[in-house]
Amino acid sequence: MLSIATIVFREFLEIALIISLVMAATQGLQGRINIILLGLGIGFLGAGIIAFFTDTLAASVEGTGQDIFNAGVLFVAVGFLSWTVIWMKHHAKHLSQRIHKVGSDIVAGETSVWVLITIVALASLREGAEIVLFTYGMMASGQVTWPAVFTGASLGALGGTVVGVMLYLGLLRAARKHLFAITSWLLVFLTAGMAAHGASYLIAADVLPDLVPQMWNTSHLISGDSLAGEILGVLIGYTPHPSGMEVLFYMAVVGVIPLLMYRPWEGKGGLSKSSPS
């Protein structure tokens, strides 16, 4: 039961952290909870379908199908997240004025609600599929009973949610004034980490070269297996010994998104951070 709790916690942690950042970034957006629940629902439904087709998926492309699929999911998420962060920055002034004046319903209409749903769904898709496969394996091998699976999974999900809620509340408290800017930057690093993770899948699938097998190694400082390592892994894409290609993907996102957020070529208005009025 404990092993179920541990594995569900690890997978759920990623979903919870992504959701808490999205929640923090969309302060004032009405119906956020419903959006996130819908995203989770779609994601887990998809996870079940993927888990069902794992055999076919894993065997495809000479046994690298799963990696290529995971990379695809990650890169689509990178696309949606990049778009969201850039869009948020571009409409920041607009948004905050409207939120104060009219209330938040307009924002909901204009922000692509579907973008947020997709981000949450994609996050829960990959991780959810692993949870389903793992619990299926436990059940099929007769190692555990239904109640144990249920209790373990609930404990794990609860643990992941607690960490996510802590991050959300912590962000709201610590970053009250600059919540918008800070969550935007956190999302940039999260997105960069996803891009690097996607690259690592493609390296394992032999689609991309690793360029340099290992750029550095910080395992002795923060192990990738530790709780801190895993949380940092989701939030800023921390990995103890990245390859050259992963670093390249990371830097590309960290370089390009802020450029599109601030648009220095658009003159003086571009660089000013949304001045508090």
Next chain:
Amino acid sequence: MRFSSRMLSFCLLLGMMTMAPLAKAEAPTYTLEIKDHTFSPATLTVPADTPWTLIIKNHDKTPEEFESETLSREKIIPGGGQVRVKMGALKPGTYPFMGEFNPDKAKGQVVVK
């Protein structure tokens, strides 16, 4: 929703760019087999500074996830399935791995010489 078509094409483009297989170098292949939730061989010896390919065959009925922090690879192998993982050129040393779905039994290491 004005941006959605532009966004969609952006995502599709990203997807296509990354899906296109670029090059496939021939690399020496080593095989791990899973039976009764244990890896065999439990110790896999590979040459240093040479990229190689790992094939994992799962003879069990249940899925397993090959995971190694030091090799930075994680890979699901369905019950009765076979997968392929490309490994980079490694420095000499010992790189432990485990089956995440059966962490007590499924353990092993790659020794790079």
